[in-house]
Amino acid sequence: MTEACRTDDGSPPPPEPQRAVVGRRLPKVDACAKVTGETRYADDLVLPRMAYAKLLRAQHPHARIRRIDAAAARAVRGVYAVITGEDFPPVRFGILPVSQDEEPLCRDKVRHVGDPVAAVAAVDEETAERAARLIAVDYEPLEPLMSIERALAEGTERIHEYGDGHNVHKLVSLEFGDVAEGFREADLVREDAFFFEGNTHLPMEQHAAVAQWTADGKLTLWSSTQTPHYVHRALGKVLGLPLSRIRVIATPNGGGFGGKSDPFSHEMVVARLAQLTGRPVKTTLTREEVFYTHRGRHPVLMWVRSGVRRDGEILALHFRTWLDGGAYGSYGVASTFYTGALQTVTYRVARYKFEGCRVFTNKPPCGPKRGHGTPQPRFALEVHLDRIAEQLGLDPAAMRRRTVVPQHQKTVNHLTVTTCGLPECIDRVVEASGWTRKFRRLPYGRGIGFAASAYLSGAGLPIYRNDLPHSGVVVKIDRGGGVAVFCGSTDIGQGSDSVLAYVVAEVLGIQPEDVRVVTADTDLTPVDLGSYSSRVTLMTGNAAKDAAEKLRALLVDAAARKLEVGPAEISTREGRLFVRGDPARALAFDEAARLAEAAAGTLVAAGSYTPPRRAARYKGAGVGPTPAYSYSACAVEVRVDPETGEVRVERVWIAHDGGTAINPLLVEGQVEGSVYMALGEALMEESAFRPHGLHKIPSMLEYKSPTTLETPEITTILVETRDPEGPFGAKEAGQGPLLPVIPAVANAVYDAVGVRIDEVPITPEKVLLALDRKAQGRVPRVGPERLPTLAFPEPIRVPPPWVDPAGRAAAAVHGQGSVP
Amino acid sequence: MDPESRPDGAAGRTLLALVVNGERREVAVPVHHTLLEVLREELGLTGTKHGCELGECGTCTVLVDGVPVLSCLALAVACRDAAIRTVEGLGCDGRLHPLQQAFAELGAAQCGYCTPGILMTAAALLGRTPRPDREAIRIALAGNLCRCTGYAKILDAVALAARRMASDAGAPVAVEP
Numbered sequence: 001m002t003e004a005c006r007t008d009d010g011s012p013p014p015p016e017p018q019r020a021v022v023g024r025r026l027p028k029v030d031a032c033a034k035v036t037g038e039t040r041y042a043d044d045l046v047l048p049r050m051a052y053a054k055l056l057r058a059q060h061p062h063a064r065i066r067r068i069d070a071a072a073a074r075a076v077r078g079v080y081a082v083i084t085g086e087d088f089p090p091v092r093f094g095i096l097p098v099s100q101d102e103e104p105l106c107r108d109k110v111r112h113v114g115d116p117v118a119a120v121a122a123v124d125e126e127t128a129e130r131a132a133r134l135i136a137v138d139y140e141p142l143e144p145l146m147s148i149e150r151a152l153a154e155g156t157e158r159i160h161e162y163g164d165g166h167n168v169h170k171l172v173s174l175e176f177g178d179v180a181e182g183f184r185e186a187d188l189v190r191e192d193a194f195f196f197e198g199n200t201h202l203p204m205e206q207h208a209a210v211a212q213w214t215a216d217g218k219l220t221l222w223s224s225t226q227t228p229h230y231v232h233r234a235l236g237k238v239l240g241l242p243l244s245r246i247r248v249i250a251t252p253n254g255g256g257f258g259g260k261s262d263p264f265s266h267e268m269v270v271a272r273l274a275q276l277t278g279r280p281v282k283t284t285l286t287r288e289e290v291f292y293t294h295r296g297r298h299p300v301l302m303w304v305r306s307g308v309r310r311d312g313e314i315l316a317l318h319f320r321t322w323l324d325g326g327a328y329g330s331y332g333v334a335s336t337f338y339t340g341a342l343q344t345v346t347y348r349v350a351r352y353k354f355e356g357c358r359v360f361t362n363k364p365p366c367g368p369k370r371g372h373g374t375p376q377p378r379f380a381l382e383v384h385l386d387r388i389a390e391q392l393g394l395d396p397a398a399m400r401r402r403t404v405v406p407q408h409q410k411t412v413n414h415l416t417v418t419t420c421g422l423p424e425c426i427d428r429v430v431e432a433s434g435w436t437r438k439f440r441r442l443p444y445g446r447g448i449g450f451a452a453s454a455y456l457s458g459a460g461l462p463i464y465r466n467d468l469p470h471s472g473v474v475v476k477i478d479r480g481g482g483v484a485v486f487c488g489s490t491d492i493g494q495g496s497d498s499v500l501a502y503v504v505a506e507v508l509g510i511q512p513e514d515v516r517v518v519t520a521d522t523d524l525t526p527v528d529l530g531s532y533s534s535r536v537t538l539m540t541g542n543a544a545k546d547a548a549e550k551l552r553a554l555l556v557d558a559a560a561r562k563l564e565v566g567p568a569e570i571s572t573r574e575g576r577l578f579v580r581g582d583p584a585r586a587l588a589f590d591e592a593a594r595l596a597e598a599a600a601g602t603l604v605a606a607g608s609y610t611p612p613r614r615a616a617r618y619k620g621a622g623v624g625p626t627p628a629y630s631y632s633a634c635a636v637e638v639r640v641d642p643e644t645g646e647v648r649v650e651r652v653w654i655a656h657d658g659g660t661a662i663n664p665l666l667v668e669g670q671v672e673g674s675v676y677m678a679l680g681e682a683l684m685e686e687s688a689f690r691p692h693g694l695h696k697i698p699s700m701l702e703y704k705s706p707t708t709l710e711t712p713e714i715t716t717i718l719v720e721t722r723d724p725e726g727p728f729g730a731k732e733a734g735q736g737p738l739l740p741v742i743p744a745v746a747n748a749v750y751d752a753v754g755v756r757i758d759e760v761p762i763t764p765e766k767v768l769l770a771l772d773r774k775a776q777g778r779v780p781r782v783g784p785e786r787l788p789t790l791a792f793p794e795p796i797r798v799p800p801p802w803v804d805p806a807g808r809a810a811a812a813v814h815g816q817g818s819v820p
Numbered sequence: 821m822d823p824e825s826r827p828d829g830a831a832g833r834t835l836l837a838l839v840v841n842g843e844r845r846e847v848a849v850p851v852h853h854t855l856l857e858v859l860r861e862e863l864g865l866t867g868t869k870h871g872c873e874l875g876e877c878g879t880c881t882v883l884v885d886g887v888p889v890l891s892c893l894a895l896a897v898a899c900r901d902a903a904i905r906t907v908e909g910l911g912c913d914g915r916l917h918p919l920q921q922a923f924a925e926l927g928a929a930q931c932g933y934c935t936p937g938i939l940m941t942a943a944a945l946l947g948r949t950p951r952p953d954r955e956a957i958r959i960a961l962a963g964n965l966c967r968c969t970g971y972a973k974i975l976d977a978v979a980l981a982a983r984r985m986a987s988d989a990g991a992p993v994a995v996e997p
Contacts, residue, residue: 031924034932035916037867037907041933044866204871204879204933204967254869254933255967287872493931493968665927669969673930676970700965701876708958708971 020573021506022728025665028498029512030252030491042208042224042251047280050210051080053273054128054283055266056118056135057292058110061144061362061693062157065108065137068118072134078123079131080277085117087272093234095227095262095367097464099169099329101160104238104268110139111159111327112364113693114292116265121273121281144693148301148324148359148788159327159360168790169325169358170336172620175795176412177351179307182316186307188391192384193303193784196376196760198324199685200296201369202705205254207293208284209267211274219274220247223267226256226490227530230463232522234263235271243522250520253531256492257677258368261532262295262330291698295367296687298335298358299324300376303787304384310392312385312399316351319343321377322788323358323366330367332358334463334623338373341624343381344411345454346422346631347403351800352412355792363689368532370677370735374455375742379760382451382743386750396747397435397450397633401426412800414616414807415624419721419731421657422452425633428717433635433653440751445640446650447752452633453739457659457723457732458535460611460625469608471539472526475504475547477555477603481575481590483508483515485547488528489540490520494734495666496536502662503541503727507548508555509572510589526606534732537662538627539609541727546607551596554603558595559587612725616807618798627725630732631657634675634740638748642771645764647749649679649710652741655717659731664718670733671716678741679712680705684761758783836900840865841909855899856880856891859906867907867936871965878964881937882906888941888963907936910943918981918988919943928977930968938964942978950986954979 033039070082085107094100106117118135122128145151145159151167164171183189209223219241225231228250236243253260266283273281285293300323307316321339325332340354371378389396405411407420429450430436438448462470474486485504491497497519501512519525528540552572559577560567563585571580578586587595597603615621633655639648652675661667684704688696697703722729742760750756755770759782766782774780797810833848840863847862856873859865859882868891871879875893882891883905910917916924919939929935938961945952945960952960957978958971966974 025927027924028927028929030932031927031929032916034929034935035920035923035939036911037865037936039932040866041869043870044860046864202967204877204931204965205869206871253931255931257967287874493933495930665973669927669930669973672970672972673968677967699874699876700872701874705965705967707963707965708961708975711971714970714972 019506020509021502021512022662024663026502026512026663028495028666029501029517030497039252041205041254042210042222043284045210045222045282047210047212050280050282051121051123051273051277052125052128052283053119053121053270053281054125054132055116055269056132058113058115058117060110060139060141061113061146062142062159063110063139064142065106065110065117066140067138069136070118072136073120073131076127076131076134078127080121080279081273082118082120082131082135083269083272083276088238088268089240091238093238093263094329095230095331095463096329096333098333101162101329102265104265104272112362114289114364115327119269119273121277144362144691146361146363146689146691146693148322148361151359151361152788152790159362163360167360169329169360170333171793172336172340172354172356173792173795174340174618174620175353175797177800179316179318179351179353182351183307186315187310188388189305189307190388190391191303191305192387192758193787194380194383194758195784196300196379198297198299198366198687199681200291200294200687201257201259202700202703203255203257203259206285206287206290207260207264207266208282209270210280210282211270212280213274213278218245218247219271220249221267221271222249222251224253224260225250226253226261226492226532228490228520228522229488229527229529231263231267235268238268239271247521247523250490253490253492256531257370258372258532259295261368261530264293287700288698291695292364294326294364294687295330297369297375298366298373300339301784301787302377302380304380306384306388308388312389312392312394312403314347314349314403317343317349318353319377321356323356324361325358326361326363326365328365330365332366335366335368335373337620337623339377341413341415342374342454343377344413345405345415345417345629346452347400348405349412353795357790357792362693370674371455371738375739378453378739379743379746382740383746383758386747395439397426397430400452410801413624414621414801416614418628418725419659419723420629420631421719421721422631422633424719425631425655425657426452428655428719429633429635429653432715432717433637435635442751445642445752447640447748447750448635448637449744449747449751450635451740451743451747453736454629454631455732455736455739456533456626457538457628457630457726458611458626459533460615460627461622462529469610470535471528471543472606472608473500473540473543473547474526474604474606475544475551477551477593479590479594479597481514481593483510484518485515485544486518486525487540487544488520488522488525489536490531492531494531494536494670495663496531496540498666499537499541499662500544503544504548507545507552509577510575534734537730537732538726541662541730542609543607545727546609547605550605550607551603554596554600555592558599559592562587562595616798618796618807618809621807628659628723628731630736632736632740634744636741636744636748638745638752640749640752640767642753645767645771647683647762647767649712649745651712653715654737654741655719656733656737657719657721658733658736659723659726660720660729661718662728662730667718667733668716671737672714674735674737675714675741676706676711678738682742682745682760682762686761754780756781756783834897836897838896838899838904840904841906849896851897853896854892855882855894855896858896859891865906865908869933869936878941879934879937881940881964883940883944886944886947888944907939910939917943918984919978922977922981922984926973926977926980928969928973934964934966938966938974946982946985951982
């Protein structure tokens with residue numbers, strides 16, 4: 001169900017010119033290939049003479065490597081090569097410039113079970129596996145540090161030599177305004193603690209990569225990656241090759257969700273093995289290996305204190321997060337900042353203090369998973385506010401509605417909110433779910449919960465500092481009327497290839513069927529930073545629009561000359577260029593193309609997009625800004641069985657402001673998929689590890705993900721604000737809708753049986769434990785009982801934008817608070 | 821035929837004839853290889869995917885004598901007398917099967933990786949239950965995991981295909997056992 005929203009000032013929007021493509025429920029451009037099994041994923045690729053590689057991975061969670069003896073492996077018939085860390089230059093890589101702490105194969109130390117130490121290329125997978133098992137690694141085991149507490153304890157081994165402290169990867173301490181003042185003024189001050197367990201992406205497709213090295217010194221890597229551009233850069237660094245000799249092609253991803261956004265060891269390894277053997281080399285991770293490759297949601301311990309007025313207005317908010325980062329940096333520094341950045345973009349917050357900490361432990365590294373560091377604090381904030389609403393005697397949905405951030409203003413931490421459809425989202429969910437007649441009124445065992453959230457439509461800043469566009473598109477028009485669109489973006493199932501076709505087709509006045517999309521090839525396509533951060537529709541859409549409009553102008557000029565009218569009188573639609581008001585005077589698109597090519601030369605245009613520069617100047621201000629925020633509101637109805645503790649989600653209503661829906665079918669798909677993924681996290685998913693480092697449940701059935709039987713009917717409501725920054729007004733839809741669902745479930749459980757589960761996942765065991773406590777007259781809650789005692793540094797104090805618009809750290813006071 | 825054992829311990833290959841999508845093909849396979857491996861690696865039919873190779877996710881589902889089978893758990897040699905159908909054999913003469921058509925129209929395939937397994941399972945369902953209600957579709961697909969769609973449009977597409985097939989019963993699109 002799709003409905004247009006009011007514009008900013010409340011008046012109805014001007015009538016839309018009726019669009020031929022954008023806004024239509026069209027099939028994806030790759031739909032036919034996907035339903036016929038013709039799409040070639042990385043593991044489907046076969047090259048002549050291809051070898052198969054297997055990685056040998058550490059069985060210890062923390063150990064020094066004394067010696068590796070590969071002689072027995074090399075002697076196995078059918079083995080082409082065996083490599084270790086010594087077969088690479090001593091260079092580290094990593095997605096973030098500030099934490100390049102990974103090696104393709106570990107040289108001195110392994111830091112988690114699954115850390116790769118050697119690799120074999122052989123005639124087939126079984127031979128490679130058999131040979132890998134014959135590699136003898138002599139380890140000196142070290143104490144595994146499997147928790148934040150243990151990692152921070154004195155006398156333990158340092159997992160890395162860098163960081164902000166003993167096994168502390170990153171410490172953040174920021175204050176905007178004086179929260180103490182806000183707490184003094186508040187009518188109610190409340191604090192709560194929460195824990196969000198780590199979980200993983202579980203894409204249906206396991207990671208796979210194929211590398212080919214040709215005798216002219218060029219390397220090609222096909223990989224199931226969301227970020228071919230970053231893989232390209234990492235490969236160049238690790239192999240010591242010029243980037244112009246390396247070609248990275250991202251194959252269609254069978255699901256990514258952030259799990260395929262890092263450059264990986266297995267990609268480096270197949271590249272090196274291809275160089276050494278002179279054969280193409282393929283590797284495909286087993287499902288177990290995918291669990292250990294991880295880069296999933298950080299387990300986060302959280303503490304929040306807020307001071308509110310009796311109408312729910314937030315006068316001060318103090319938020320602390322402790323992230324269990326696992327063994328490597330990955331996106332972790334960004335994740336840490338994200339656990340503190342977006343608390344302020346939904347409801348007005350007058351004063352804000354954020355302290356965050358990421359700790360290294362000997363577990364597979366955590367990274368970005370759908371929502372990237374924001375689902376955890378959003379869970380905490382929305383459950384905390386639910387309690388506050390109860391204490392104040394306010395309806396939780398109404399309380400939020402009244403305190404929504406104003407549009408086109410900066411938040412206390414200098415984030416620029418542009419369009420915000422949250423009030424409409426809240427209204428629509430309240431109406432559709434029957435909230436008012438159900439909340440606190442359903443029979444015992446049944447409950448309804450509410451939450452809201454916001455997310456980015458792409459990070460405003462790139463991962464590595466530069467002034468280059470974030471997305472580039474080239475469009476070419478053939479004299480036969482065919483159009484080709486080239487862009488570095490990667491389709492991970494969200495339909496990014498299709499968005500390019502829709503945008504270009506709309507601008508040129510043709511059908512998407514006449515557009516061929518070529519993507520994700522570092523040789524052929526202009527750079528797009530990658531499919532992460534929900535940036536693709538907005539950024540590639542804008543770049544595509546930019547390129548297509550340049551070509552449209554040439555076509556229109558040529559048609560105008562031919563039809564003897566001014567260019568302003570030419571319309572383009574359905575494959576024709578015609579005189580507005582006199583459609584019989586027209587040219588076919590291919591005719592106009594030939595005329596334009598004759599006049600202007602070969603018809604090729606480039607477009608690019610760089611987000612507006614809005615980041616404030618304080619350290620850490622780079623995480624949080626975006627061209628536009630999306631907004632979501634959600635109500636969830638549950639049934640809780642007090643005998644078994646089982647929580648059954650009966651129904652979900654979700655309203656999402658993703659700006660204009662370029663294809664409502666795709667946007668609904670993202671909303672439904674986000675809700676699905678949220679339910680899995682809320683109720684059943686956990687990346688849990690044993691004391692000796694093994695993942696407890698590294699299989700799909702044991703890890704648990706909802707099947708058709710656990711997934712309820714989802715009512716999706718699209719609220720389409722028209723954001724000026726987005727292409728045709730579009731914002732994001734791929735991650736935002738996940739965020740409100742998890743706290744809505746928790747709030748619904750409380751509504752149903754009166755217990756607070758302040759931990760995710762909300763498992764039957766926890767519900768029963770809380771019900772037991774309730775029956776004994778104790779606090780009916782399950783959640784963290786204590787928090788780490790790590791001292792945060794004095795905060796960098798940044799005056800709010802109404803005091804200093806530039807967002808610079810205040811001058812040092814008492815010798816503290818300056819930018820390090 | 822017993823596999824010959826070689827000095828390095830690898831098993832020899834056995835000659836095997838399989839009938840896949842109505843075509844008889846002869847391949848030489850290690851006797852312990854699964855139907856999934858033989859389809860993808862010997863026959864080049866990469867439409868069937870692997871998600872776990874443990875029989876937990878349904879991604880590798882193909883039809884063996886009309887019945888959905890987890891090809892990662894089926895030995896190829898055990899299927900020598902069966903009619904095997906994969907996603908490549910779902911359409912007919914270059915036309916999409918109504919299930920494929922409905923999936924494409926309704927956006928039921930996002931990343932597309934679970935799609936072949938789901939299509940085969942759904943095809944078997946419609947073969948035995950031409951007018952399934954939504955609950956029956958849910959139950960039939962309960963063994964197929966999808967991480968992208970939340971199943972919503974998948975259920976819609978199977979229902980749409982069923983309606984079209986039922987009203988167009990003369991069209992030669994039923995999946996033969």
